[in-house]
Amino acid sequence: MSALPYDPARLAHCAGELIVNIRELSERGWTPATSSNFSQRMDERHVAITVSGRDKGRLVEDDIMVVDLDGRPVATDKKSSAETLLHTQLYKRFPETGCVLHTHSLVQTVASRLYAGAGHVHLEGYELLKAFTGNTTHETAIELPVLPNSQDMSTLAAQVDCLLDQQTLWGYLIDGHGLYAWGRDMAEARRHLEAFEFLLAAELELRKLR
Numbered sequence: 267m268s269a270l271p272y273d274p275a276r277l278a279h280c281a282g283e284l285i286v287n288i289r290e291l292s293e294r295g296w297t298p299a300t301s302s303n304f305s306q307r308m309d310e311r312h313v314a315i316t317v318s319g320r321d322k323g324r325l326v327e328d329d330i331m332v333v334d335l336d337g338r339p340v341a342t343d344k345k346s347s348a349e350t351l352l353h354t355q356l357y358k359r360f361p362e363t364g365c366v367l368h369t370h371s372l373v374q375t376v377a378s379r380l381y382a383g384a385g386h387v388h389l390e391g392y393e394l395l396k397a398f399t400g401n402t403t404h405e406t407a408i409e410l411p412v413l414p415n416s417q418d419m420s421t422l423a424a425q426v427d428c429l430l431d432q433q434t435l436w437g438y439l440i441d442g443h444g445l446y447a448w449g450r451d452m453a454e455a456r457r458h459l460e461a462f463e464f465l466l467a468a469e470l471e472l473r474k475l476r
């Protein structure tokens with residue numbers, strides 16, 4: 267019987283899925299300079315999350331740790347992501363959320379700067395809007411929020427909660443920083459992440475032509 271408050275086999279499973287998928291995202295150049303962080307829900311009370319400061323393209327199982335839903339490390343003295351609260355707030359708020367992905371792609375970072383003033387990126391008329399769960403047509407529009415960057419995660423988390431009180435979200439940008447996207451599992455979270463990346467790139471291209 268394990269002395270741990272969670273199933274180590276479940277941690278190993280989550281770590282394996284996270285590492286494989288993060289490596290793929292890193293190979294696209296979306297996790298430069300140890301940036302980005304990733305997590306998966308393990309059970310009702312625990313989350314597997316990347317250890318802070320690691321090269322996300324070269325993770326090993328030891329680089330995935332456990333936190334509780336308040337973001338506190340569990341049975342470890344490792345330091346979780348600096349942005350842990352931005353992950354755990356989603357798991358606490360949405361019992362169905364199983365995976366949270368945060369990346370720093372060039373497209374996400376440039377778009378966050380360009381649209382910070384507006385406070386959102388307006389995405390309308392794209393077929394790929396159907397990639398966001400619940401959307402069934404291109405004849406719709408979504409507003410991807412852009413939050414001011416901060417090193418105070420409680421401030422950022424409070425702003426995210428305020429946004430979530432007002433609308434359905436599948437992700438948000440942080441100015442000069444990157445993108446958060448989530449879903450019920452890794453596949454859905456990646457679909458949302460990749461859709462935002464593509465749609466932001468499309469908006470940047472169209473902006474050049476205007």
Ligand SMILES: CSC[C@@H](O)[C@@H](O)C(=O)COP(=O)(O)O
Pocket residue numbers: 299300301302303316317318319320346347348349368370443
């Ligand atoms: C190395 S700069 C990027 C960090 O400040 C942060 O934004 C980030 O995404 C990674 O932080 P981490 O603590 O490694 O999870």
Ligand SMILES: [Zn+2]
Pocket residue numbers: 301302303349368370443444
């Ligand atoms: Zn970041």
